[in-house]
Amino acid sequence: MTATAAPPREAAGPPRTSVVGTELRRGAGPWAGAAVAVTVLVTMYAKAPGWQSRWTDTTDMLHIVAGLLVGPLVLALGCRQGGRDRRSGTLELLGSVPRSPLRRILLSVAPTVLWPAAGYLFAAAVCLLATWPYVGGGRPFLELVAADAVTLSVLGTLGHLVGRLVSWRLTAPLLAVVGYVVFGTATRTEFTGFWLNPAVEHFYTWDRPVWWFAPLWVVWCVGLALAALLAYAAGSARLRLLALLPLTAAVAAAVPIAGLPREGPWRQDPAAARLVCDGRTPQVCLPNVDRELLPDISKALTPLNDRLRGLPGAPTRWVGGPNAPGPGETALPNPDLDAVRGELSRPDLYLNSAVQFLFSETCRSEDFAGPDVERLGEIHLAVSEWLAPTPEDYGVPVGPGTQRHLDALRAKSPAAQRDYLARYMAADGCRPEEVPIP
Known part of the structure; x- marks a missing residue:
């Protein structure tokens, strides 16, 4: 029995490439x-x-x-x-292809x-x-x-x-x-x-x-x-x-x-807007999407809350997110500008913003008028700077009137400071004549 030789294999040609791949x-x-x-x-x-x-x-x-x-x-x-x-x-050559x-x-x-x-x-x-x-x-x-x-x-x-x-x-x-x-x-x-x-x-x-x-x-x-x-x-x-x-x-x-x-x-x-709160008094509540920031924000607000606790007009709860604060609650600033990679990068700046939110008033123009308006602005700024000083790299030099009120606040004893803060928060911020002078 004679062995039959296998037919020679054809040489492999170059791999075929699709037209789209080439293009x-x-x-x-x-x-x-x-x-x-x-x-x-x-x-x-x-x-x-x-x-x-x-x-x-x-x-x-x-x-x-x-x-x-x-x-x-x-x-x-x-x-x-x-x-x-x-x-x-x-273009003409391409037009000639089938x-x-x-x-x-x-x-x-x-x-x-x-x-x-x-x-x-x-x-x-x-x-x-x-x-x-x-x-x-x-x-x-x-x-x-x-x-x-x-x-x-x-x-x-x-x-x-x-x-x-x-x-x-x-x-x-x-x-x-x-x-x-x-x-x-x-x-x-x-x-x-x-x-x-x-x-x-x-x-x-x-x-x-x-x-x-x-x-x-x-x-x-x-x-x-x-x-x-x-x-x-x-x-x-x-x-x-x-x-x-x-x-x-x-x-x-x-x-x-x-x-x-x-x-x-x-x-x-x-799910993102649902409030998540800490266990402190007053509570600090953030939307669920910002829950990683809750410990940092709660810590940043601790010095302010310690001073406000028990005073009339103090917030019962700090609330952030899309929903308007309820009675006794105060809105929190949006932490967008102060949060980096899940952490509060500027607690001092955030605390200063929270104080501004606390003392902000919506007044009618006819009510917010009179000779004491300028004095009210100076007192408001002095109280804000006393509670949460504006960071030096963000601060604006205060005027002589504001500085005078601020020095008066700092010179008081702790008991006198708390008594003044209680009277300040109980006053109607839309009636300048009712706001007490430090």
Whole structure:
């Protein structure tokens, strides 16, 4: 029996690479993704004390950076990428290959769609991980981060189309400037459709977005991009009619977004706004989202509470958060400016702010008048400085009248100081003539 030789194996050829993969690797696409990631990370790092304590703050800051800084950048990068084939003189050559115009434009626009979104998502993930050790509760709003990534992809698509249509060399930087001006101006102007602007800012830490906002935002943005792509690549009446479908979907999604009230898609989150209190007297209560700050704030208010305890008019409870204080309660300052990474960075400044909140009065102009108004202002400032001196790096030199009252307070015995403070707090702050002189 004779052995039969196996047929020779064919030499392996080079690995096949997809057309999309090749398109993603060439040109400015990878550099665009890197530019987006660096822009987000550098900006967020510079603002880290302001967002690294709450998920809402992190999401808000990422949203502002994406809309106001990265959005115009992506417009310019997309415009530059879109003009690549026109600058290299290969548009006619590409038109001769056996691909439909729509497929050609989809391949060409792929880098400006995918790379900016990838760079933003990478940077956002880094920022969310940097926030995680310091948050007091809640969850990251990943749906809003994804919606911002889609926005950048759409801006890259629109910039790409502008680059293919306009041959002027300064189109890309001009497009970035226009985008920055439009997005920035729209955030400071009240108009119908205010929340269609991708750079609108949100402020409150105890809110959560309504569930339908992110999906509708994606439909609104993607519908615009698809309509623009189909209109650009339309070689027939059928494609032009087809472009009306995503345009209709975009308009339908934009209507409820444009109709949002001034607070936009944000609603109070009962779990985040729920009060968490310490066990002291008077109590110090913060919204659940700031519960990590409760020990620091309670400690900062201890010297003031020790002086106020048992006096008429003293607060029965300090309350922070969205709900108005009840009878006998006093509102707490928002700790945003004094909190860094879950800790109160300036207890002295926070205590000074709490005293200002304690003695603030809402008076009618006709009541708050007369020759004793100036004296009242001096006494009020003297009492505030006596209870909680303004830190030296924030202080403003006091006038001679205030200094005179402050010296008089400091010269009193502890019993006399407490007696004066009781009379001061019992007086009507809207009637200057009733406020006692130290």
